[in-house]
Amino acid sequence: xxxxxxxxxxxxxxxxxxxxxxxxxxxxxxxxxxxxxxxxxxxxxxxxxxxxxxxxxxxxxxxxxxxxxxxxxxxxxxxxxxxxxxxxxxxxxxxxxxxxxxxxxxxxxxxxxxxxxxxxxxxxxxxxxxxxxxxxxxxxxxxxxxxxxxxxxxxxxxxxxxxxxxxxxxxxxxxxxxxxxxxxxxxxxxxxxxxxxxxxxxxxxxxxxxxxxxxxxxxxxxxxxxxxxxxxxxxxxxxxxxxxxxxxxxxxxxxxxxxxxxxxxxxxxxxxxxxxxxxxxxxxxxxxxxxxxxxxxxxxxxxxxxxxxxxxxxxxxxxxxxxxxxxxxxxxx
Numbered sequence: 169x170x171x172x173x174x175x176x177x178x179x180x181x182x183x184x185x186x187x188x189x190x191x192x193x194x195x196x197x198x199x200x201x202x203x204x205x206x207x208x209x210x211x212x213x214x215x216x217x218x219x220x221x222x223x224x225x226x227x228x229x230x231x232x233x234x235x236x237x238x239x240x241x242x243x244x245x246x247x248x249x250x251x252x253x254x255x256x257x258x259x260x261x262x263x264x265x266x267x268x269x270x271x272x273x274x275x276x277x278x279x280x281x282x283x284x285x286x287x288x289x290x291x292x293x294x295x296x297x298x299x300x301x302x303x304x305x306x307x308x309x310x311x312x313x314x315x316x317x318x319x320x321x322x323x324x325x326x327x328x329x330x331x332x333x334x335x336x337x338x339x340x341x342x343x344x345x346x347x348x349x350x351x352x353x354x355x356x357x358x359x360x361x362x363x364x365x366x367x368x369x370x371x372x373x374x375x376x377x378x379x380x381x382x383x384x385x386x387x388x389x390x391x392x393x394x395x396x397x398x399x400x401x402x403x404x405x406x407x408x409x410x411x412x413x414x415x416x417x418x419x420x421x422x423x424x425x426x427x428x429x430x431x432x433x434x435x436x437x438x439x440x441x442x443x444x445x446x447x448x449x450x451x452x453x454x455x456x457x458x459x460x461x462x463x464x465x466x467x468x469x470x471x472x473x474x475x476x477x478x479x480x481x482x483x484x485x486x487x488x489x490x491x492x493x494x495x496x497x498x499x500x501x
Contacts, residue, residue, distance in 0.1 A: 171292055171293075171294070172294075172309065174291065174292050175276055175292045175294070175309075176313075178249055178274045178276060178291060178292065179208070179211070179249065179276075180211070181248070182247075182248035182249035182273070182274070183213075183214075183217055183248050184217045184218075184244065184246070184247045184248045184249070185208060185213070185217060185218045185219065185247060185248065185249050185250075185251060186219050186221060186243060186244070186247040186249075186250045186251070186270065186272070187201050187204050187205060187218065187219065187220045187221065187250075187251045187252075187253065188201075188221055188250065188251070188252045188253070188255075188261050188262065189201050189222065189252065189253050189254050189255055189261070189262060190254060190255035190257075190260045190261060190262060191260060191261070191262040191407065192224075192262075192406055192407055192409070192411070193222055193224070193225065193229075193254075193262065194229075194254075194332060194333070194410075194412050195229055195232065195328055195329060195331075195332025195333065195365070195412070196254055196301045196302050196303055196329040196330075196332055196333040197222075197253065197254040197255070197302070198222060198225060198229055198232045198233065198238075198329075199232055199303050199325040199326070199328045199329030199332065200253035200254050200278070200301075200302040200303050200306055200325075200329055201220050201222055201238070201253055201254075202220060202232065202233060202237055202238070202321075202325045203303055203306050203307075203322055203325035203326055203329065204220075204251055204253060204278075204306060204310075205218055205220050205237055206319070206321045206322040206325065207306070207310045207313070207314065207322055210313070210314050210315055210319060210322060211313065215237075219239050219243050219244065219247075220237050220238045220239060221238070221239050221243055221262070222238040222239070222240075222262065223239075223240045223241065223262060223407075224240075224262075224407040224408055225238070225408075226369075226372070226408050226409065226410040226413075227369040227371070227372075227408070227410075228367070228368055228369050228372055228410045228413050229332075229410065231364050231367075232325070232328055235321065243270065244270070245270060245271065246270070246271045246272070247270065247271075247272045247273075248272070248273050248274070249272060249273065249274045249275070249276065250270075250272040250274070250275045250276070251275075251276045251278070252275065252276070252277045252278070252279075252288055252290070253277075253278050253279070253302055253306070254278075254279055254280070254281075254302040255277075255279055255281070255288075256277050256279040256281065256283055256284075256285075256287060256288055256293065256295055257284055257285030257286055257287070257288070257466070258285070258286040258287065258288045258289075259285050259286045259466065260285060260466075261288070274291045274292075275288065275289065275290040275291055276290060276291065276292050276293070276294075277290040277292070277293040277294070277295065278293075278294045278295075278302055278305055278306060278309075279293075279294075279295045279302055279305075280295070280296055280297060280298075280299040280300070280301055280302045280304065280305055281295075281297060281468060281469055281470070282297045282452050282456075282468050282469065282470070283295065283468075284455075284456070284459070284466065284467070284468035285466050285468070294309060297470065298342070299342070299344070299345075300330060300333060300334050300340050300341060300342050300344065300345040301329045301330050301332075301333035301334065301345065302329065302333075303325065303326045303327075303328075303329025303330055303333070304326075304329075304330060304342075304344060304345050304348060306326065306329075307326045307348050307351075308344070308348075311323075311326070311351075319355070320355050320356065323351075323352045323355050323356050324352075324356045324361070326348065326352055327348075327349060327352040327353075327356050327358060327361055328361055328365070330345045330348060330349055331349075331358075331361055331362060331365055332365060332412070335412070335415075335416050335419070336362060336365065336366075336416075337349075338419075339443065339445070339472060339473060340470060340472055340473060368410075368413050368417070371400070371403070372409075372410050372413045372414060372417075373417075375394055375398065375399075375409065375414055376413070376414045376417035376418065377417075378394065378398060379392045379393070379394055379414055379417075379418055379429060380392070380417070380418055380421055380423070383418065383423055383424070385423065385424055386496050387496075387500065388424055388425045388426060389424060389425075389426045389427075389428065389496050389499055389500075390418065390423055390424030390426065390427045390428065391428045391430075391492045391496070392418065392427075392428070392429055392430075393429070393430040393431065393432075393488050394409075394414075394429075394430075394431045394432070395432045395484055396432045396433075396434060404433070404434040405433065405434050406431060406433045406434075406439060409431065411429065411431060411439075411441055412441075414429065415427060415429055415441055415443055419443060425444065425445050425446055426442070426443070426444040426445070426446060426449060426499060427441075427442065427443045427444070428440065428441075428442050428491075428492060428495050428496075429441045429442075430488055430491060430492075432480070432484060436479065436480045437465070437477055437478065437479055437480060438477070438478045438479075438480060438487060438488070438491065439475070439476075439477055440464075440467075440475060440476045440477070440478065440491065440495075441474075441475045442454075442455075442473070442474050442475070442476075442495070443472065443473050444472050444473075444499075445472070446472075447472075449471070449472070449499055450471040451469065451470070451471060451472060451473065451474035451499075452468055452469050452470050452471050452474050453471070454474070454495065454498045454499065455467030455468050455469065455474045455475075455476050456468060457498070458476065458494070458498075459476075463478065463494065464476040464477060464478050465477045465478060465479060478491060
């Protein structure tokens with residue numbers, strides 16, 4: 169059976185739904201989750217039968233869920249269908265511990281990241297690493313079934329996801345995402361979304377300023393970091409730290425063409441994020457190599473945007489300097 173037909177059959181046959189995404193959800197993860205909610209409602213599904221589980225959202229991105237759809241807790245024991253968006257790695261799902269007690273007849277995965285980590289056991293998967301965002305895939309596959317009436321929330325989420333993941337159309341921009349935004353603009357205020365995404369809260373501004381102050385350049389590669397001691401208690405797990413906004417603030421400063429940002433979490437690990445505007449650098453391949461060599465616990469993403477996790481084996485600064493040296497060497501080839 170055709171994969172797309174199987175997905176639609178699963179959706180049409182299901183009554184109860186659980187929508188999940190990755191931990192530390194960014195704008196695309198949140199928007200993809202909510203876009204799927206609005207798509208299901210547009211098909212005539214009962215909103216009360218659809219649980220969107222996103223326990224944490226950073227203050228900068230809280231505007232996305234304007235209708236307070238997401239659930240912070242209390243999911244059911246059984247669902248007809250689980251839909252996982254913007255993640256295909258079981259270990260990165262927010263709430264994967266809860267899934268141990270949740271049963272489901274079927275599971276669908278929709279993602280735009282390269283496959284890595286522990287694959288989610290799914291009946292159907294729509295994974296396209298060439299897409300600018302997961303919301304691009306959701307628009308491509310499901311917008312044709314949306315009724316034009318009462319579909320503004322769906323198109324708003326699609327637009328936010330694209331604008332967020334491409335950092336305001338400055339990174340990983342495709343003709344497809346431009347065309348989708350043009351369609352969304354017919355019913356959605358794109359300039360207003362752009363303004364909302366630029367509204368950074370005080371804590372994110374403080375952390376971004378600190379990261380910029382610590383930025384060290386090596387042949388147009390910028391290296392910087394944030395430690396646990398720099399965070400307030402509620403940020404220690406990093407769940408409410410908007411690392412993408414911090415990255416964007418650093419890149420907007422024009423200091424570097426390639427950026428390595430390392431943030432220490434509360435589990436004695438380093439969470440790393442890399443971005444580049446250089447077409448001859450493949451950050452995803454670098455992460456894959458580091459995982460294969462067991463330097464990183466996990467890692468992956470795209471050629472110009474990737475993330476990873478690594479244990480702290482020495483002191484914080486010794487580990488940071490070791491990672492920076494390894495990555496600079498890999499990037500410079």
